[in-house]
Amino acid sequence: MAGWIVLGILILAVVLIVSVYNQLVALRNRYKNAFSQIDVQLKRRYDLIPNLVETAKGYLQHERQTLEAVIAARNQASSAAQRAAAAPGDAAAMRDLAGAESALGGALGRMFALAEAYPDLKANTTMNQLSEELSSTENKVAFARQAYNDAVMAYNTGREVFPASLIAGAAGFVEARLWELERAVEREQVKVSFA
């Protein structure tokens, strides 16, 4: 009889472990999927920026440095995004991406601030369309980032609660990192919105 009880407990334990494991896999897939949503928007944004700079070039000839800074920041963010897409949730990759993104935000902010001084540029339709597209994409990034953070939070909670906490580490479910914004840069970005 004791043998049967032990067997029963063993089977129960196996079933429990398997279901906890599957649950964790589902949560991990969800946040990875959520990252791919951000990724799509980021790519679109990186495609828009060179066009924007190209249009602005004709007007901002004396501001070459600012424009180059935007392109450099864009390239850096783009490669950071590629690394993050390869390993969403990875702490180093996410920190790099968040940093590169806020640097890009800052560079763009400076460019728009300069543009304020050039009425011709402000009246340019292409420029208006592009910056409209850009701000709409930025909203979408913000929305997708919120979804990503929610999914990461659900995953992190899922792997920390008992009994998942017992197997999460051993089965390779490492903590995923939220995409946090650096407050100072974020404020700066708001201040210089292109009116």
Add this chain to the structure above:
Amino acid sequence: MDFFQAEERAKRRTGWLIALFSLAVCGTVLAVYVATRFALHLAGKGVLDQLWPYFWEPRLFWNVAVYTLLLICAASLYKTRAVSASADAIALGLGGRLLDPNTHDPHERRLLNVVEEMAIASGVPVPAVHLLPAEPGINAFAVGLDPSRSSIAVTDGCLRMLSRDELQGVVAHEFSHLLNGDARINLRLLGLVHGILVIGLIGSMILRTLRAGDSGKRKLNPGGIGAVVFVGAALYLIGSVGVFFTRLIKAAVCRQRELLADASGVQFTRNPAGLAGALKKIGGLDQGSRLLAARAEEASHFYFSEGMGRWTSLLSTHPPLLERIRLLDPQFQGALAGGQLSPVALEEEVAGVAAAVPVSRAVPAPARSVVSSVGALGEQHIAYAQSLVARIPQRLRESIREPWVARAVVLALVLDRKPETRAAQMNALVSVGDPHLADQVARASTALQTAPVEARLPLVDLALPALRRLSRAQYTQLRAALDRMIRADARIELFEYTLQRVLLRHLAAQFEPQGQLPPAGPPMDVAMALSILLSMLAHAGAADSAEAAHAFEAAGGELSPGRFRLALLARQQCDLRALDRALARLRETAPRLRAEVIGACAAAVATDGTVTVAEGELLRAISDSLGCPMPPLLPGQGVAAIRPSGGAARARAG
């Protein structure tokens, strides 16, 4: 055969299956008992001759029976739960990747367009679409217990080797699996096979542990070891034999379902050449339809075409390829193009849809007054869906695949035309807390102005895949925003109710912890539920109470006479919460009664000779709530009763 007959038949067939499986399980229990008895005898070093007189020991038998049954039940329950938890799990388990609704890859775009058309045409929300990128063979499958949580997956070969018509044929085949509820039967089969499989697994586990234990030189008496080896071997054998027989049953059922899906797939597209072409390409391809993923067997019965190499046709989950082709194309000589196929060149897909498939190809429709049958769609529905999609502004159609836009569009759909109500609704939106939301909804509303009125509900269908990708917090916010907007003018309009109903029904499956939201209040009497539903509909389309009484009368005539005592409720008594409860009650009734109910609803709406767009939408939402997806009502179509033998309440929709 209509949807309800199919559902009824599927239920009967499930009954048969359970009987057959019970037999298999009984056999398994007996075999396990015999094995245990022998093993105990061996352990006691008995001589075989002395065994027979004591062979039957009821106590031992009951012990064995209880534990075996518990094991089988636990294993099959576990499997059923694991698979039903998420349709995505199966596709992801096979190496699938969720297609991004915004994809710019032309092949993926084409597939998504085909799926969207088929979804609008059948009134089923757009399912998630997965691609199995590592599979060069041509195959596809559909999984999902209910349309709100279903998923369609295709292999890379399917995506690239098939022409648009062939792809449409394959997708139509998969949709008919979804509509016929095959996934439900398949799931039960899968669970039961797994239950018996576990017995074999335990046997092989025992044998393996023993082999590992040999090196440890454990002190067991030889008879004991012999007995354990015997039990292990016997369990392994019993499991294997049991699995073999249960697979035979499973395969036989699956083959029938496949033929049915082929037939309805052709019925949907009216283009046998498409489906036949896809099958011919499978026959001609070296890789055929075989899947490479290690876990491919698990979902074998879901596939479009045989996914595994089998050594006997009895175990095939699909009828022979040549037979399927011949059924679709009687002139087929059996010559398949051999060797390698090259990917097809793509036609222009940018305009989205209608351009690629000339509507004129459709066979002459038998009559305009087609009986609109639930769960079945004809080629005119697909043509209609294509023309409807084409009339939705392209920018809107593309951007609605993004969660951010989809959310705004859905909210913009409930914006009122009256400026003062509109202002109240916008104020309600601001109170939800997202600063960008109100602005975004206003923009979406401008974009919506150019979309046709009939496209309102289909837009919700199109928005659903994107909305499923919201996070839970974002979903809660959307629900709150929708609720506040609807209540802003202190009255709920029929369309608002319809939209909320459709939206929440399909999203709740994913976001609410307990699945569907159960309506508050005690369960309702069926007659009461019917009275509420039909009174509601009678009042909705009627100018005065006499007209409503007339419509109610007509609706009652569609139900079996004398079965229910119905009473027309006054307009004030019909509130939407009661309607929610009534629908929840009716959802649980037998398919045949539900068919009558939908027939009665159609009659209630159609007695005054006109079916407005709003009434049509409400009718579809009710049908959807009752678990019967209904294709859109076509302009000029006769809304004959949906019941097979139904009366002829005719009306012009639109």
